[in-house]
Amino acid sequence: DTAVSQTPKYLVTQMGNDKSIKCEQNLGHDTMYWYKQDSKKFLKIMFSYNNKELIINETVPNRFSPKSPDKAHLNLHINSLELGDSAVYFCASSLTLGGNTEAFFGQGTRLTVV
Amino acid sequence: GDSVTQMEGPVTLSEEAFLTINCTYTATGYPSLFWYVQYPGEGLQLLLKATKADDKGSNKGFEATYRKETTSFHLEKGSVQVSDSAVYFCALRSSASKIIFGSGTRLSIRP
Numbered sequence: 001d002t003a004v005s006q007t008p009k010y011l012v013t014q015m016g017n018d019k020s021i022k023c024e025q026n027l028g029h030d031t032m033y034w035y036k037q038d039s040k041k042f043l044k045i046m047f048s049y050n051n052k053e054l055i056i057n058e059t060v061p062n063r064f065s066p067k068s069p070d071k072a073h074l075n076l077h078i079n080s081l082e083l084g085d086s087a088v089y090f091c092a093s094s095l096t097l098g099g100n101t102e103a104f105f106g107q108g109t110r111l112t113v114v
Numbered sequence: 115g116d117s118v119t120q121m122e123g124p125v126t127l128s129e130e131a132f133l134t135i136n137c138t139y140t141a142t143g144y145p146s147l148f149w150y151v152q153y154p155g156e157g158l159q160l161l162l163k164a165t166k167a168d169d170k171g172s173n174k175g176f177e178a179t180y181r182k183e184t185t186s187f188h189l190e191k192g193s194v195q196v197s198d199s200a201v202y203f204c205a206l207r208s209s210a211s212k213i214i215f216g217s218g219t220r221l222s223i224r225p
Contacts, residue, residue, distance in 0.1 A: 004157075033213070041152075041201055043215040056212060090157055097211045100146035100165035105157035 003027050006091045006106040013081055014114055020077045021109045023091030029104075031055075031097045032074040034066060037088040037108070049074055050097045081113045116141040116208035120216035123201075127194055128224050135189040135219050137178075137204035145206040147171075147180055147187040148213070152201045161189075161202070196223045 006023040013019050025032065033056075034046040048056040052068045063079045074091060088110050092103040121136040139145065146165045150158040162171030167182035176191045187204060204216040 041218040041220070043158075043203065043218070045212050045214070048212065056210070092158075092213075094213075098207070100163070100207065102146075102148055102160045102163055103213050105150075105159070107157045 004091055004093055004104050004106040006089075006109055008109060009107060010110050010112075012112045012114065015081055015083060017081050018077070018079045019081060019111070020075055021089055021091075021111075022073070022075045023106060024073050025091075025093040025104070026072065027093055027095075027104060029093040029095050030071055031094045032068065032071070033092040033094075033103060034074065034076050035090040035092060035105075037090060039087070043090070047074075047076075048097070055097060078111075081111075083113050086111055086113045116145065116206060116210070116212075116214055118204050118206055118214055118216035120202075120204045120219055122217070123220040124222055125219060126222045126224065129196055130193045131223075133189070133191040133194045133198075133221070135202055135204075135221070137187045137189065137216060139185050139187065139204075139206050141185075141206055141208060143209045144182075145208060147178070148205040148207075149176070149178055149187070149189050150203040150205060150215075152203065152218070154200070158203065194221075194223050196225055199223045 004025045033048045047066045049068045088108045091106040094103045095101040148163045149161040162173045164171040164180035170179045
């Protein structure tokens with residue numbers, strides 16, 4: 001009964017590999033997000049989707065490709081991983097795109113590129 | 115663009131001390147304001163929110179008041195506990211519908 005769940009929780013991989021992180025929400029929300037948290041805990045939005053449509057792409061390298069097969073899922077695929085991609089990636093969802101709605105976060109995926 | 119500035123940490127207090135974590139924002143329009151808390155190894159949890167000027171959000175003994183005149187949303191708690199040790203993030207929902215976070219403030223409470 002987890003509201004926003006993402007897998008895997010930990011991911012260790014070599015430079016140059018391709019990896020995916022999956023996210024699902026069971027809250028019936030319309031909007032989903034990916035955030036990146038760096039080693040200093042700074043959180044930066046990467047993407048947001050509303051009803052499967054890309055709304056925000058925050059100048060993320062095109063090695064990162066989100067995919068939303070339906071409004072309950074937002075997966076993140078990363079090609080040609082680099083050392084600088086090491087971070088914690090958080091998926092989140094909110095009821096709608098605007099208004100005063102808060103975001104609900106998953107537990108995070110700690111990605112380590114070696 | 116819209117932004118959030120919060121006091122740098124770490125903040126270290128003794129148990130039962132009074133806590134203030136400052137947060138100011140820059141935004142067009144009238145954003146909604148939030149405080150989130152992140153415990154070690156976990157995701158972010160909403161602590162409280164306020165959606166219009168002079169609203170006070172409160173939860174678990176924490177409070178913050180939306181002050182439009184000073185563009186601030188400072189977090190306060192009258193008596194902190196060891197279990198409050200975490201990283202606290204101030205955030206706003208911008209006119210572009212993004213949720214923008216401050217840099218986070220690490221709080222450590224000594225028994």
